[in-house]
Amino acid sequence: MAEENRESTPKGRVVTGVIGADVHVVGNRxxxxxxxxxGFKVVNLGVLVSQExxxxxxxxxxxxxxxxxxxxGHAELDCQGLREKCIEAGLDDILIYVGGNVALGKQxxxxxxxxxxxxxxxxxxxxxxxxxxxxxxxxxDLAARKRSKA
Amino acid sequence: xxxxxADIGSTFTKMTVVDLEREEVAATAQAPTTIADINLGLQEAxxxxxxxxxxxxxxxxxRMACSSAAGGLRMVTVGLIPDLTGEAAKRAALGAxxxxxxxxxHHLTRKDMAAIAALKPDILxxxxxxxxxxxxxxxxxxxxxxxxxxxxPVVVAGNRAVADQVGDILHSAGLEVWVTENVMPExxxxxxxxxxxxxxxxxxxRIIVAKGLDKAQETFGVxxxxxxxxxxxxxxxxxxxxxxxxxxxxxxxDVGGAxxxxxxxxxxxxxxxxxxxxGLPEPFAKxxxxxxxxxxxxxxxxxxxxxxxxxxxxxxxxxxxxDAVVHKLCAQVDYIxxxxxxxxxxxxxxxxxxxxxxDRHVGTLTGVYTxxxxxxxxxxxDLTGARCLVGTGGIFAHSGGARKVLEGALFDPQHPASLRPxxxxxRVDRKYIMAAVxxxxxxxxxxxxxxxxxxxxxx
Numbered sequence: 001m002a003e004e005n006r007e008s009t010p011k012g013r014v015v016t017g018v019i020g021a022d023v024h025v026v027g028n029r030x031x032x033x034x035x036x037x038x039g040f041k042v043v044n045l046g047v048l049v050s051q052e053x054x055x056x057x058x059x060x061x062x063x064x065x066x067x068x069x070x071x072x073g074h075a076e077l078d079c080q081g082l083r084e085k086c087i088e089a090g091l092d093d094i095l096i097y098v099g100g101n102v103a104l105g106k107q108x109x110x111x112x113x114x115x116x117x118x119x120x121x122x123x124x125x126x127x128x129x130x131x132x133x134x135x136x137x138x139x140x141d142l143a144a145r146k147r148s149k150a
Numbered sequence: 151x152x153x154x155x156a157d158i159g160s161t162f163t164k165m166t167v168v169d170l171e172r173e174e175v176a177a178t179a180q181a182p183t184t185i186a187d188i189n190l191g192l193q194e195a196x197x198x199x200x201x202x203x204x205x206x207x208x209x210x211x212x213r214m215a216c217s218s219a220a221g222g223l224r225m226v227t228v229g230l231i232p233d234l235t236g237e238a239a240k241r242a243a244l245g246a247x248x249x250x251x252x253x254x255x256h257h258l259t260r261k262d263m264a265a266i267a268a269l270k271p272d273i274l275x276x277x278x279x280x281x282x283x284x285x286x287x288x289x290x291x292x293x294x295x296x297x298x299x300x301x302x303p304v305v306v307a308g309n310r311a312v313a314d315q316v317g318d319i320l321h322s323a324g325l326e327v328w329v330t331e332n333v334m335p336e337x338x339x340x341x342x343x344x345x346x347x348x349x350x351x352x353x354x355x356r357i358i359v360a361k362g363l364d365k366a367q368e369t370f371g372v373x374x375x376x377x378x379x380x381x382x383x384x385x386x387x388x389x390x391x392x393x394x395x396x397x398x399x400x401x402x403x404d405v406g407g408a409x410x411x412x413x414x415x416x417x418x419x420x421x422x423x424x425x426x427x428x429g430l431p432e433p434f435a436k437x438x439x440x441x442x443x444x445x446x447x448x449x450x451x452x453x454x455x456x457x458x459x460x461x462x463x464x465x466x467x468x469x470x471x472x473d474a475v476v477h478k479l480c481a482q483v484d485y486i487x488x489x490x491x492x493x494x495x496x497x498x499x500x501x502x503x504x505x506x507x508x509d510r511h512v513g514t515l516t517g518v519y520t521x522x523x524x525x526x527x528x529x530x531x532d533l534t535g536a537r538c539l540v541g542t543g544g545i546f547a548h549s550g551g552a553r554k555v556l557e558g559a560l561f562d563p564q565h566p567a568s569l570r571p572x573x574x575x576x577r578v579d580r581k582y583i584m585a586a587v588x589x590x591x592x593x594x595x596x597x598x599x600x601x602x603x604x605x606x607x608x609x
Contacts, residue, residue: 013282021519045338047426048426048518048520059230059284060235060279060280060334061280061284073521
């Protein structure tokens with residue numbers, strides 16, 4: 001495609017935002033900056049973002065991934081049904097990453113992760129994960145996808 | 151020197167003469183619009199003007215016209231996601247002065263194309279995808295339009311990565327195509343200017359000829375659709391020109407027989423601290439059109455939307471037979487109230503139309519409960535701080551109820567979530583000259599601004 005030949009072709013397109021009734025603005029902003037610095041095209045939706053807003057922005061911008069932040073403990077509830085809605089909207093193979101403070105209380109991380117993966121979330125990150133970790137995994141996932149398509 | 155300015159409406163051709171030295175309106179007159187030959191109506195209006203002042207050729211500096219005759223500028227818009235490029239496309243068309251007759255989103259089907267053909271648009275605005283974003287939808291839609299056999303000029307304002315390809319698809323089907331910048335280059339970024347410029351170009355090059363308005367070209371150049379002239383006037387009055395300040399953020403309500411238009415000039419940012427602003431950014435000069443609110447053709451729908459009780463409240467006393475009233479108005483669209491009570495009914499209808507139209511135009515605040523307490527989300531423009539509120543349309547020119555109608559646009563403490571103007575200075579277009587002076591603004595913005603300030607006096 002012509003798009004691939006353009007000089008400033010991004011490594012990929014990512015929609016970021018803080019899901020649900022959550023107004024923690026800082027982590028998401030840092031993450032968006034880190035993604036941009038790493039060469040991704042970022043659509044940052046800010047705080048109080050609904051599932052529909054994530055999906056609409058991803059469809060218009062032809063996004064490769066959703067980076068969803070949540071710091072107030074309701075991520076699991078807020079992300080329920082998101083994968084299914086993405087499929088309905090034609091985003092068949094969009095990557096969904098969730099991070100921040102995704103579960104309340106002292107829960108076993110392996111259990112938490114299992115529940116998110118079962119919802120169709122591709123990767124979920126425990127508190128205090130540096131942006132770099134998520135970005136490297138995104139690069140890896142996108143490369144793997146390219147190989148499997150080729 | 152004089153400027154002779156005509157507003158060729160669907161029913162009347164209204165003419166305004168501005169004295170450029172004295173910077174005021176020298177005369178106004180109107181005559182029935184003559185669709186078969188637009189010049190007859192223009193000539194008749196001119197001779198009615200000449201009953202007031204002579205129009206020697208050597209004193210006329212400009213002759214310009216705007217038009218909403220022959221159905222106005224009918225447009226269909228196509229976007230991808232209804233809330234994103236769909237909405238951006240609609241706003242671009244409305245701001246260009248169009249009558250938006252159809253709004254489509256996602257992938258166009260054969261049924262959609264049949265509906266579009268039946269709507270007989272003058273221009274189709276095709277958008278979809280941010281720059282570098284979704285390509286599939288706009289390519290699919292271009293092919294659907296190309297295959298449908300619909301003959302319509304198309305303005306393409308979508309994903310720039312495939313803009314040329316989209317243009318080629320349409321072009322090879324024999325359609326006239328204008329390719330311009332994306333109405334939404336990024337999610338949450340509105341860029342309606344280039345699409346509006348392209349729409350105006352199509353209007354000037356094609357639509358005027360197609361509607362027979364070019365016959366006026368020898369005497370009067372038709373330079374824009376009427377709503378766009380009103381929006382220009384509003385923008386001029388608000389922003390001002392170098393060396394002559396405007397009035398600041400303002401709202402214009404234009405109550406017509408078929409529609410009620412609301413124009414707002416201002417960025418509409420939240421005025422309260424701690425409010426989160428969501429949704430697509432708002433155009434600085436924003437126009438909305440309510441096709442169901444008009445005090446003649448659409449008087450029955452005002453009754454339908456507002457209900458009997460609300461109209462009686464606006465009237466101040468009980469009117470037992472609103473049904474008969476609105477149907478009479480709808481059947482007799484050139485009706486002029488013959489007594490006080492009929493005039494009061496007109497005012498009540500206009501006020502209610504303004505209440506509803508402004509409510510749909512302005513932004514809203516919604517409370518959401520978060521673990522950190524209640525947060526307020528604003529969608530749309532916060533116009534609580536608007537400095538000025540202008541009324542235009544026949545009801546303001548003819549009736550004594552101007553204040554009552556305009557007050558329908560004001561902030562209502564009972565409904566604080568509707569971000570209407572709180573304490574604006576109210577002005578009225580008594581001579582019905584806003585569109586004409588908006589036209590003049592194309593050539594003489596400073597004079598046009600001073601004429602507007604003078605001829606739209608505060609109430």
